[in-house]
């Protein structure tokens with residue numbers, strides 16, 4: 706039987722949609738029926754296991770799954786033996802300490818002798834130990850933000866992204882302790898065949914990720930603006946320049962960095978570029 710790589714992904718929740726769309730962008734086809742806990746790709750040697758996110762580090766370290774996509778926070782909390790292969794850039798969040806908004810906060814000593822509710826006791830204990838603060842950590846599995854309001858704790862340690870859950874529960878963020886994003890983890894003992902499949906997948910992920918940093922632009926410009934525009938546009942091999950049927954005009958095509966997009970466009974316009982269009986790039990192979 707030919708080798709198949711077993712990939713653990715979250716069945717339902719904050720990670721599942723982005724994990725599966727990344728695989729789809731990598732050209733990995735599969736059918737995911739809501740109730741099925743296992744699926745096999747029809748065009749790539751991968752089998753999917755759909756699991757609770759908390760269980761993924763354990764499944765990967767024990768070898769039940771070969772690789773997994775999970776939040777870095779769960780990897781740190783579970784302390785299982787997995788290799789962190791790649792940060793994936795989605796499900797970005799932080800785990801923070803928060804307290805009731807009306808309480809004055811003058812630093813970590815606030816937490817000395819206080820009760821803190823969290824679903825991340827391992828990360829929190831390590832943090833307080835490093836900081837030399839002695840607290841009573843109360844572990845709960847969800848709805849952590851409600852704890853101070855019902856008298857269960859003086860503060861909480863939980864995931865924050867936009868901060869709106871904290872606000873709606875009358876809390877304020879006082880310490881950002883751990884920064885997380887989705888990561889690809891692997892069992893440390895993958896054999897050569899599985900490693901080869903993983904490498905093929907990583908090649909595709911890199912092409913998808915690289916493409917997200919760039920945009921493709923096309924524009925028209927008078928020939929006399931060409932030199933200035935070429936100076937604005939980065940990249941050794943860009944732009945491509947083709948003459949237009951209107952005498953004295955050219956069309957340019959180039960790839961530019963997503964995070965420089967607006968400043969580059971403004972500069973191009975200021976030296977005479979016009980009719981600018983921009984297109985997303987879906988894969989980029991260097």
Ligand SMILES: Nc1ncnc2c1ncn2[C@@H]1O[C@H](COP(=O)(O)OP(=O)(O)OP(=O)(O)O)[C@@H](O)[C@H]1O
Pocket residue numbers: 715716717718719720756757758759775776777778779796797798864865866867885886887
């Ligand atoms: N608000 C958020 N913004 C961005 N990322 C988040 C957010 N909340 C959670 N995450 C990330 O997504 C992961 C999964 O979150 P989710 O809320 O789906 O977990 P869960 O309820 O424990 O799911 P499961 O049922 O699989 O155990 C978290 O461990 C974290 O890495």
Ligand SMILES: O=P(O)(O)OC[C@H]1O[C@H](OP(=O)(O)OP(=O)(O)O)[C@H](O)[C@@H]1O
Pocket residue numbers: 719847848850863864865866867868869870871
């Ligand atoms: O800062 P925010 O943008 O408000 O996000 C933070 C919230 O998001 C997560 O919960 P989620 O909404 O996934 O619900 P859950 O309780 O089912 O995990 C997390 O547990 C926080 O409660």
Ligand SMILES: [Mg+2]
Pocket residue numbers: 757758759
């Ligand atoms: Mg969970």
